[in-house]
Amino acid sequence: DIQMTQSPSSLSASVGDRVTITCRASQSISNYLNWYQQKPGKAPKLLIYATSTFPSGVPSRFSGSGSGTDFTLTISSLQPEDFGTYYCQQAYSTPLTFGGGTKVEIK
Amino acid sequence: EVQLVESGGGLVQPGRSLRLSCTASGVTFGDHVMSWIRQAPGKGLEWVGLIRSKAFDGTAEYAASVKGRFTITRDDSKSIAYLQMDSLQIEDTAVYYCTSVLVWFGELFRAHYGMDVWGQGTTVTVSS
Numbered sequence: 001d002i003q004m005t006q007s008p009s010s011l012s013a014s015v016g017d018r019v020t021i022t023c024r025a026s027q028s029i030s031n032y033l034n035w036y037q038q039k040p041g042k043a044p045k046l047l048i049y050a051t052s053t054f055p056s057g058v059p060s061r062f063s064g065s066g067s068g069t070d071f072t073l074t075i076s077s078l079q080p081e082d083f084g085t086y087y088c089q090q091a092y093s094t095p096l097t098f099g100g101g102t103k104v105e106i107k
Numbered sequence: 108e109v110q111l112v113e114s115g116g117g118l119v120q121p122g123r124s125l126r127l128s129c130t131a132s133g134v135t136f137g138d139h140v141m142s143w144i145r146q147a148p149g150k151g152l153e154w155v156g157l158i159r160s161k162a163f164d165g166t167a168e169y170a171a172s173v174k175g176r177f178t179i180t181r182d183d184s185k186s187i188a189y190l191q192m193d194s195l196q197i198e199d200t201a202v203y204y205c206t207s208v209l210v211w212f213g214e215l216f217r218a219h220y221g222m223d224v225w226g227q228g229t230t231v232t233v234s235s
Binding site: 001006030032034036043044045046049050055087089091092094095096097098099100101 | 135142144146151152154157168169170171207211213214219220221222223225226227228
């Protein structure tokens with residue numbers, strides 16, 4: 001199975017800050033990497049798929065990059081509504097696997 | 108608008124069975140791959156399995172942790188996906204989410220999956 005490792009596990013940042021979350025795969029997954037946002041008590045929401053493609057309605061301050069084993073999710077200007085936990089997920093092969101999550105708090 | 112509603116969760120003793128349902132609306136259900144994801148209390152997300160649409164042979168795949176105990180089926184005439192859970196263990200305690208699956212094809216016509224619409228989740232507690 002492909003292991004996904006996220007860092008950091010948590011971060012605290014101010015509104016307007018640039019925030020970067022890293023996800024590393026245990027083997028190359030090309031660009032088959034998805035990101036989700038989950039707010040407390042709610043279901044996750046697909047934020048980005050295939051590394052850098054957005055479903056409709058996702059704000060443009062979010063961006064994704066990477067290839068192979070190393071990927072990043074960037075929030076260019078953190079907003080109060082961006083708090084929550086972010087998960088990466090490899091879409092290269094089944095079993096689908098998720099990273100452990102990065103909890104984002106607003107200072 | 109696509110909506111998914113899970114039902115069937117509850118408290119069950121170890122070793123017993125439970126069946127979860129996921130009812131879809133606002134979508135041509137039969138065209139969609141469906142998946143189940145779970146989240147243990149205070150933990151991250153774990154993929155449980157998926158079932159392909161009939162157009163892609165309708166087969167199911169499972170995580171190793173549930174293979175042989177859990178079965179995913181679908182009734183396209185009712186727009187419902189099911190998760191039959193047998194021989195439940197304490198570590199199966201979690202919120203179970205049903206999702207529709209975004210599918211795209213890459214090299215060698217291989218399918219790749221993302222969970223694009225999620226239900227609200229249903230809680231399964233396995234305890235004596």
